[in-house]
Amino acid sequence: LRDPSLQRLVVTADDHQRDVDQVVVAEHVTAPRDTAFGDQLGDVVMTTLMIRPLKRAFPDAEIFWMVKKQYVSFLAFHPDIYDVIEDPLPYRTTTKHWPAIRKLAKKIKEKNIDLFIGSWENPRYAFLAALAGIPYRVGHSTSIWNRLLYTHLHAYDFRNFFVHKADTNLGLLEALGLSVACYPTELSQRVDLEKSFQLKHPEIQNKGFIALHMDAGNPIRMLLPYQFEELVRGLLLLGNVVLFGSSTNSETA
Numbered sequence: 001l002r003d004p005s006l007q008r009l010v011v012t013a014d015d016h017q018r019d020v021d022q023v024v025v026a027e028h029v030t031a032p033r034d035t036a037f038g039d040q041l042g043d044v045v046m047t048t049l050m051i052r053p054l055k056r057a058f059p060d061a062e063i064f065w066m067v068k069k070q071y072v073s074f075l076a077f078h079p080d081i082y083d084v085i086e087d088p089l090p091y092r093t094t095t096k097h098w099p100a101i102r103k104l105a106k107k108i109k110e111k112n113i114d115l116f117i118g119s120w121e122n123p124r125y126a127f128l129a130a131l132a133g134i135p136y137r138v139g140h141s142t143s144i145w146n147r148l149l150y151t152h153l154h155a156y157d158f159r160n161f162f163v164h165k166a167d168t169n170l171g172l173l174e175a176l177g178l179s180v181a182c183y184p185t186e187l188s189q190r191v192d193l194e195k196s197f198q199l200k201h202p203e204i205q206n207k208g209f210i211a212l213h214m215d216a217g218n219p220i221r222m223l224l225p226y227q228f229e230e231l232v233r234g235l236l237l238l239g240n241v242v243l244f245g246s247s248t249n250s251e252t253a
Helices: 038-057 069-075 095-109 124-131 144-149 165-174 193-200 225-236
Strands: 010-013 016-019 022-026 062-067 083-086 115-118 136-140 152-154 209-213 240-244
Touching: 038 062, 038 069, 038 165, 062 069, 069 083, 095 124, 115 124, 115 165, 124 136, 124 144, 136 144, 136 165, 152 165, 209 225, 225 240
Parallel strands: 022 062, 022 115, 062 083, 115 136, 136 152, 209 240
Antiparallel strands: 010 016
């Protein structure tokens, strides 16, 4: 898939070749009331695993990220993200939202996107990508509509909570034939968040820390208290541990 002699990378699919100039990655994460929950922010963060392998495969491509309004600022300053598209669609959509879907599809179509990557298994993004006329569309094979509308599929069982979100996201790139490894998550900010946190908490200043988020959108995904204890004991061998979570996690913490 990669030819070092070329200035532009080429995707080969069904014996057809096409230059990949622009890529859009879509992630819809929000609560029904448009509240930015920590665990859902984590889902957005986990999509950033795809930035480096995409840039390696398509170094000249313009990469767009599509997220809800409250997450735009987390990605807006990343040097490898050309632009962030705001996703105005609500958490639950019905037929009355078709005008908004068509409007968003028209906006995306104007950008002449070559490749669409849908990290959420909801089929409406398969419809969105198809309506936008994007030639290469990759997503999860979790519904009949996804299997019909995506050109490349990743086999994903959303009920299997033993599969890490990192694996499901990188699996989308494997479906394109890209070679993927363990890539870091990355949010590029103008503010040094670690320094800011340490100034607010001088007890850990200059010592470094490991952040562990304890909550989960689905309680089935949460570790049991003894599992958290084992995890924290292991992390303490590496440095200070700071626990994050909601009030429901207080007893376990």
